Amino acid sequence: MKLSNEYKPLPDFLTIKNSDIHGLGLHTIKFISKGSELGISHLYNTTFPDNYLRLPLGGFINHHDMPNCIAKSFDEPEKHIKLYALNDIFSGEELTVKYIINMLENPRWEFSWEISQ
Secondary structure: OOOOOOOOOOOOOEEEEEOOOOOEEEEEOOOEOOOOEEEEEEEEOOOOHHHEEEOHHHHHOEEOOOOOEEEEEEOOOOOEEEEEEOOOEOOOOEOEEOOOOOOOOOOOHHHHHHHOO
């Protein structure tokens, strides 16, 4: 087995393209099964706005009132947010999440984010 230290900002099955929703968005280039883990979208870090550093998944996923993905918060091993497919997503579809922006009054806003989906 050949190990690689190559950095890949997105999983191989995702790409960034123009969005019909807003600007750029995440699109799949292959079928994703319902319940699949898509990766980490945010890492907790108090030096960033809302106390989270957005990774490419978090920076390019767009909001939709009827999303095909859900964000879930985890505290271990470090505090972070992961994305999961809410239903089957077909090749070429844009990935979306129902989210709340800038909930600065609530330091645990990610739980409101998850519950609102």
